[in-house]
Amino acid sequence: MLLGIGFLLAAVVWPFVGKEYQVYLSLSFFSYSIALLGLNLLFNYTGLISFGHALFLGIGGYTAAFMTHKYSILSMELIMVVAVLLSGLVAFLTGLICVRYIKIYFAMLTLAFGMLFHSFLMKTYALTGGDEGMHVTQPKLLSMDLSQMDKMSFFSGPYYFYSLVLFLAAAFLMWRIVHSHFGLSLQAIRDNPDKAEYLGVSIRRYRLYAFVISGCFAGLGGALMAPVTGHMDPAMVFWTHSGDMVFMALLGGFSNFFGPMLGSLVFIFLRDAVSSFTEYWRFIFGALLAALVILAPGGLMGLLGRAWASLAGARGSGEQAT
């Protein structure tokens, strides 16, 4: 609770104390975190690992590009609704096939669908701009035309708070989902599908629901990310981008509700710092991932938890000694 209030205060104060560029950078945190809330519903709560979630980020992002650039529809709220609906629809159709499988087969199928979409974006030049991608026009927020503001002021001001509110709403919604009847049933499926099935839980149907919800969250994240990047190209849905999302979840600790969000925060700022002195940031991140898996499988949240426990233990024994 205290940590939550602390985070909220820091998030509100951040645009006033942080450098403009850093505030701009933290916008990606909100988008990725929303997408990761969805990814982790599958990963941690349903026991399914998706290596193709950038597909839904891409659907959200390209929805924003299409609507703003091709059709001049600038309402961010409308863009998000369409992005969520489209992502949900694609998640439903691909999910009908994917959720028939588990483990590596599920992961590979999601990756395959992601790459299919990547090829589609590359080949349909007339529609999507191929490898050059599409421009994303600055949207209106709550019907307010803020185009007279300069880009950085817009992003570090209104768009920042808009993203923050959306992120909080998405986190609250996901919190409710994982603490609902449905959320517990998903965890039962994750732990022991045979047993769950014999307790009357429809495992395939529930996995599909989880996949659709997960896709909707990722689609929303993608739509929110598009105006920040100002441009959508097929790299958005490339498998390495899906890998980045999985990496963020592992980095923060996927078994904790807040872990992937912490992971995305650290990932974004660390990538920025590392890529400022070497273009081989993926090399450094690869080593980090290996170290993480071996030394701290619980991710940063696991490390923090351990540190907190030893601190509490030390304090407890100190009190006993006195």
Add this chain to the structure above:
Amino acid sequence: MILEARDIKRFYGGFCALDGVSLSIREGEFVSVIGPNGAGKTTLINVLTGFLKPDEGSVLFQGRDIAGKSPEELTRLGIARSFQLVHVFPGLTVLETLQVAVISRLGRGTKWLARLASDREVMKEAMEVAELFGLTPVLNQSSSGLPQGAKKLLDVASAFALRPRIILLDEPTSGVSTADKNRIMRTMVDAAQKMGIRTILQVEHDMDIVFSYSDRIVAVHQGRILADGSPEELQGNEDVICTVVGKKECFQTFQTILEARKATEQ
């Protein structure tokens, strides 16, 4: 007749695990299926609960063919089962495990925005089952950390929490110490009585348990029914005793068990 298997055949490759088995369970009966290893007992339970599809024959539940139906459909019809190897949800607590079953029974699994912690009905039913199975003291413990006996009880309790019309238990006391076996069985039978679960079909190796609790015993051997009768009828059946137990001296033991049971019932 609540559950009826008609001329069931089931093959594993060229091996015939069930060779024309017919079996009828009446409402309110406690039936034990016995037999040596490899006789086809677990295959029979698996066929009756839809885990395996029979190659031939039909399975009727209240007159309705259920062969090949999904476990979810069978659960909805009122059939529940537990497994020979203990099945728990390692990441869930005892309370959460029971809640999963209650949520399923009440058809609330798709409530995706409701607060589970505020659902008093689910909580109340889960607590009641926990109480009946003596699991209240470990309610908030992780299922994976429980002793083997408690895990077994939780596995069975979660199936009971579905309040089925019939429950099929595959070796409910396997992997449990001899000292715990009777306690677990007594707990299950008492819980079934209190919850109104009147029909139980179990596969069991422990003859003390079988002769102490069953209304009827079905002996299976080499995929066929060797004998089907009351404990009194079977305790004198030399074929059954020799095939299933392998020792003639057990006659005397079973007689003693039955006499003790009669004395308790009186």
